[in-house]
Amino acid sequence: MQRTTTIIDYSLQEEKIARYAKALSHPIRIRILQFLDRQSCCFTGDFTEEIPMAQSTISQHLKELKEAGLIQGDVMPPRIKYCINQAAWAEAKKYFNEFFQ
Amino acid sequence: MQRTTTIIDYSLQEEKIARYAKALSHPIRIRILQFLDRQSCCFTGDFTEEIPMAQSTISQHLKELKEAGLIQGDVMPPRIKYCINQAAWAEAKKYFNEFFQ
DNA sequence: ATAGTTCATCGCAAATTTACGATGAAGCAA
DNA sequence: TTGCTTCATCGTAAATTTGCGATGAACTAT
Structure with a gap:
């Protein structure tokens, strides 16, 4: 990326959105999110049945959503139960609403 | 990306969001979008004054926004006047609202 | 102990994104 | 014409994203 000069302070809002x-x-x-929203909670296996992609790829997308905070995963051996993180979801909703006025 | 097997039909909603x-x-x-929203319209130069990044980088980000449809650029030699594309903006707003319920 | 299930993670490859400086097109002014 | 301004685009480099199969961790059941 050849980051030579630029350092920008982004606002919290800019970063969050x-x-x-x-x-x-x-x-x-x-x-995945819409599926989760309807089912309230799912195991990874539910997604692999619903979505025609490799299990590892789906797991990777779940990780991205988890790292953004939008979902959480609770260990229920041998499975993992994913739910929407309602607090983050509400925050995202708030920021987008605000952004679009 | 080694796209070997997967072909997924995404819904219009999934694609749009x-x-x-x-x-x-x-x-x-x-x-850029918030700046545009306040000013109603801007020239590229307004952004380069406001944002400490190379002119070419900013131009590239404007292009990304233009390709997504969110802004439009009108040629006013020797400058280009950028405005928010209100129709696309409204559509994005609608989709995000719908998505977040 | 062995075998099966569920899932994250690793290693890899290809595509895309991000950033920069340099260049050049388009138009104006001298 | 020559020079100036404004801006997109090109070329390049590095980082990140996306996708897969393979592996292995963690747990259950036999």
Whole structure:
């Protein structure tokens, strides 16, 4: 990326919106979130049945959503139960609403 | 990316949200859009004064926003006047509202 | 102990994104 | 014509994203 000079202080709002938007920037992740929203909670296996992609790829998208804070995973051996993180979801909603007026 | 097997039909909604989200996934582009929203319209030079990045980099981000449809550029030699594309903006707003309920 | 299930993570490859400086097109002014 | 301004685009480099198969960790059941 050849980052030579630029250092920019982004506002919290700029950072937050960009971060959440990045998490939403792939159609598979939109599908995962909407699926989660309907089911309330899912195991990884539910997604691999629903979405025709390699299990490892889906796991990677779940990780991206988790790192953005939008979902959380609770260990229930041998499975992992994913739910939407309602607090983060509400925050994202607030920031996007505000952004679009 | 080694795309060997997977072909997924995304819904229009999935595609639209992901596409707009991608455009919003960089804090500089958030800043550009908010700046545009306040000023109603700007020339490229206004951004280069406001944002401490190379002119070519800013131009590239404007291009990304233009390709997503969120802004439009009108040639006013020797400058280019950028405005928010209100129709696309309204559409993005609608999709995000819908997505967040 | 062995075998099966569920899932994250690793290693790799290709594509895309991000950033820069340099260049050049388009137009204006002298 | 020559020179100036404004801006997109090109070329390049580094980082990140996306996707896969393979592996292995963690747990359950036999």
